[in-house]
Each structure stands twice: as structure tokens, then as C-alpha cells.
Amino acid sequence: METVCSPLLKQYRNILTELNNLNEKLVIVSLSDDAKKQMDEQVKVLTDAAKTIEGAIEKAKQLISEPAAMSSANACDWSLPLEESDPELYAIIKKEKERQMKCLEMIASENFCSQAVRDCLGSCMTNKYSEGYPGARYYGGNQFIDENELLCQKRALEAFHLDPEKWGVNVQPLSGSPANIAVYLALLKPHDRLMGLDLSHGGHLTHGYMTKAKRVSSSSVFWESMPYRLDEKSGLIDYQKLAENAALFLPKLIVAGFSAYSRTVDFKAIRKVCDSVGAIMMTDMAHVGGLVAAQEYADPFECSDIVTTTTHKTLRGPRAGLIFYRKGVKCVDKDGKEVMYDYESKINWAVFPGLQGGPHQNAIAAVSTALKEANSDMFKNYAKQVRKNCQVLADGLISKGYDIVSGGTDNHLVLLDLRKTGIDGARVDFVLEQCNITLNKNSVPGDLKPFVPGGVRIGTAALTSRGLKEKDFEKIVDFIDEGVKIAKEINKLPEASTTVKKFKEVCLNSNNKRIADLKEKVEAFALSFPMP
Numbered sequence: 001m002e003t004v005c006s007p008l009l010k011q012y013r014n015i016l017t018e019l020n021n022l023n024e025k026l027v028i029v030s031l032s033d034d035a036k037k038q039m040d041e042q043v044k045v046l047t048d049a050a051k052t053i054e055g056a057i058e059k060a061k062q063l064i065s066e067p068a069a070m071s072s073a074n075a076c077d078w079s080l081p082l083e084e085s086d087p088e089l090y091a092i093i094k095k096e097k098e099r100q101m102k103c104l105e106m107i108a109s110e111n112f113c114s115q116a117v118r119d120c121l122g123s124c125m126t127n128k129y130s131e132g133y134p135g136a137r138y139y140g141g142n143q144f145i146d147e148n149e150l151l152c153q154k155r156a157l158e159a160f161h162l163d164p165e166k167w168g169v170n171v172q173p174l175s176g177s178p179a180n181i182a183v184y185l186a187l188l189k190p191h192d193r194l195m196g197l198d199l200s201h202g203g204h205l206t207h208g209y210m211t212k213a214k215r216v217s218s219s220s221v222f223w224e225s226m227p228y229r230l231d232e233k234s235g236l237i238d239y240q241k242l243a244e245n246a247a248l249f250l251p252k253l254i255v256a257g258f259s260a261y262s263r264t265v266d267f268k269a270i271r272k273v274c275d276s277v278g279a280i281m282m283t284d285m286a287h288v289g290g291l292v293a294a295q296e297y298a299d300p301f302e303c304s305d306i307v308t309t310t311t312h313k314t315l316r317g318p319r320a321g322l323i324f325y326r327k328g329v330k331c332v333d334k335d336g337k338e339v340m341y342d343y344e345s346k347i348n349w350a351v352f353p354g355l356q357g358g359p360h361q362n363a364i365a366a367v368s369t370a371l372k373e374a375n376s377d378m379f380k381n382y383a384k385q386v387r388k389n390c391q392v393l394a395d396g397l398i399s400k401g402y403d404i405v406s407g408g409t410d411n412h413l414v415l416l417d418l419r420k421t422g423i424d425g426a427r428v429d430f431v432l433e434q435c436n437i438t439l440n441k442n443s444v445p446g447d448l449k450p451f452v453p454g455g456v457r458i459g460t461a462a463l464t465s466r467g468l469k470e471k472d473f474e475k476i477v478d479f480i481d482e483g484v485k486i487a488k489e490i491n492k493l494p495e496a497s498t499t500v501k502k503f504k505e506v507c508l509n510s511n512n513k514r515i516a517d518l519k520e521k522v523e524a525f526a527l528s529f530p531m532p
Helices: 002-028 033-079 087-102 115-121 143-159 176-187 239-249 267-277 289-293 343-355 361-374 377-399 425-434 461-465 470-491 500-509 513-526
Strands: 167-170 193-197 224-228 253-257 280-284 306-310 321-326 329-332 338-340 413-417 440-442 455-459
Touching: 002 033, 087 513, 115 361, 143 167, 143 361, 167 343, 176 253, 176 280, 176 306, 176 321, 176 343, 193 239, 224 239, 239 267, 253 267, 267 280, 289 361, 289 377, 321 343, 361 377, 377 413, 377 461, 377 470, 425 440, 425 455, 425 470, 425 500, 425 513, 461 470, 470 500, 470 513
Parallel strands: 193 224, 193 253, 253 280, 280 306
Antiparallel strands: 167 321, 306 321, 329 338, 413 455, 440 455
């Protein structure tokens, strides 16, 4: 400021000095009228000049301060909280938060993560580009990012009780589906064969799902797939049939794992099948990862070559994925030479650059702190409670006459078969949602209509995170039962029974008192529990 205005200030000071001198002369020296008049004119000229310079200085000050003011205003805009900077979006998020608090969240693939996990997701880690792996990044400035990723790897192995000499982990997958596809990309050639549990029998899209008309998932587009299924009478995986079909199909990889199977997978049986046909065994433990970490579910690592998981289901972390792979000595050949596992380099390449670009380091940080939580006694108690609550849920539904696929549960979910009740999963799903209970319609073995399936899948992980115990789930059984009865009652109306679309229209437009009453009870019940 001083430097820019110095010429004006110098001129201004000179004028003020001259004015002071003239004023002193006017006071001290006796002047004739003409001389005094002439001096007054000089004073006026100098005073006008001073005012002009004062104006110029003020303008210069404004010009100098405006960019700073603009910069300050912009900085202020960037630092405003969402509530002030984007009220429209803030209102949407606020409504979603209220919905979560007022609802009973029973979708088996959902959970509520901790404040620490959410802090990581919204941290400065989101700003950094980090293509590559620790110690081998494409960009600079990744020294602390490397620390973050290495810590996450370390915690992943610790959380699942793995020897770092025998197991490694890639923590960069964006979710479970990319993790699965990355494994196929790493270990299979195009059109190699894989087998996975059929979607309608509890499997997942990425386990090779296809229909007669279409190859639905990329896992069936780029590779040849054949499903294995449940025994429809017992509701359990038919391991004998899997062995027979594998002997004919000769897959290079068999996926153990599920999306809607409530029983413990016999990993040893699947390992035996893999060994009989020379297949790689990959376990997708996405749904039970948290239970495995807490040692509340069978350990897939004992039998598997590869284990994938999401981190946002029973593990209670952010939306991300992990790939565990065997490393070290695989076997000793006939000449006594050690044969080493080669999964690490192949999987790392498949994740980046084969499938993904720069990893989401904010999510990796969030996974890291979730894994730290999973390695605590508090989490182990949580996982135990998840299973206890699910057992009460299954027993309660059975006591009311409902059919449960497989007759019960060993984990965090129940697959409710509604076909004998005269109503389908799509209609029950919709009615319960109107009553603030969210679960999901789901196929059951023998279903012929995938978009109007015969069952619903119900999980206990999210509500256990809110502190619900066995007695609370006894009450929830009553809520679900009431919702099913309401759905059946509405479906008796001629205008509702033709299609699911018509059914939904009737529900929304009828101002059904039973729906309103159940919603009120559910909302009051849900709000009595805290949100993590």
C-alpha cells in the first residue's frame, strides 16, 4: 500500500507544507489587501489540489484492497459448512439422516459405520491422487499416503488373524464387485471357466450370473460360468452335485460365498472339489467378513487361495473392498524345489492398472480405522449380538408359521419364504417400507419370477449397531408379521392384485389406516434407539 501510493503521498505532504507556510504568513505578516487576496487564491488552489490527491489516495486504497477482499470472500465460501454453502443438498442429507433414525434398517448388506469412519471419509485424504502402490506411485507427495495404505494392509491382516509371511492383501478395490472382477482378471484368461452359487439360490451377480436370454454380469460376459445350487428340500448347498458338475465342467476357479445364504458354508467340502479338478478356490466373504474377524463364523482362510470382502456390511466400515491372497511357498515339486504362489503381482496389476485408476485414500483410511475397531473386544461382542438377534428373528418368524429357507440361520441374515402365505416378496417389501421397515425382496430356491420373487431377505447387523437386543427383535417379528398381513389384505382388492405397479398405487393412494398405525409404532420404536 505504502509503495503503490508513495508518489501521491509525497505530493500531498509537499502541498500540506506549503499550506502551513502560507497560513503562518497570513497570521504573522501584515499584508496589503491585494497581497492577501493573492495569497488566499494560492491557499485555495493548494487546498483543492490536496482534496484531489486525497481522493486519489482513497481510490488507490480501494483498488488495492478489492482483490484481497475478493480473495477473502472466496476463501470464506470454500470454508463454509454444507448447511450454508449448499442448503438444497444439505436438506436432502438431513432428510436421509432422519429417515435412517426413524426406520428399522434390516437390509442385510447395510450397516451404520462409526463417527471415526465418517471422519476419515470427509478428511483431506480425499484430495490426493495416488496411482500405484506404496513406494511406487506415479505422482509425488505420497509419503503420508503410503503410510496410510501400509497401515491399512497391516490392520487387515491383524483383524483376520493372518500370518504376513503367508498372506497379503490389496486394500485398493472400490467395493466388493470390483474386487471379485479383479481376481478373475488376474487369474483367469478370457473364456476360462468358473463356478459360483446361483443368484436365485443365494449367490451374487459377480459369481457368474447369467440367464437363458442374457449374460447379465461381466463375470459371465468375459468368462464361461456354471452355477451350483441348493438342495431345494433342505435349503442347504448341494456339495455332492457341485462335485459332480465340477467334474464335468472343469472350472479353473470356484467361488465359495453368497449374498443370501443363512447357513455356514462348508469350506472344506468346496476345497475338496477344487482339489479334485485343479481349481483355484476363491471365497467371497462380503456378507460375513465382520463375523469372520470376530471368529463368529467359519474361517474361510484355512481352505481358500483367495478371499475377497466388502467392508461395509458386518465389518461396519466404509463402502470399499479387500482382496486377500496366499503368498510364500505353495508346494514342493517332485525334484524337491519349492513352488511359490504368484498371486500377489497378478492381483496388484489387475486392480491397478488393469481395472482401476487412483485409489480412494479417504476410503482406505476409513477401512483402516474400521479394521482397528474390528480387532477390539467391543466389536467381538457386537458380532456375537448380531448372531443372537438373528436367531431370535428366525425363531420368532418360524413360531408364527413362516417358512425360513434352510430352516434357520447361522449368521446375520434370514431368508423368509413367503410363497405359502399367498403373497410375494415384492409386495411385502413395499408395504414394510411404507411402515418404516426396510428390507429387500429376494429370490428363493425354485422362484420363476426374479422381479416378483417369493421371499424377502432380512438382516440384523445394522439394528444391532444401534443397540437392539433379543427382546427388541421379538417386537420386530410382530411388526413384520403385521406388515405381511397388511400386504395380503391390500392384495385382495381387485385393483391391487393384477400387478405390483397397481398394488403400489393402491398402497400410496388409499390412506390405509393400518399402514399409518404401524408406521407410527415403528417410528416411535426406532427413535428410542441411538444412532452411531
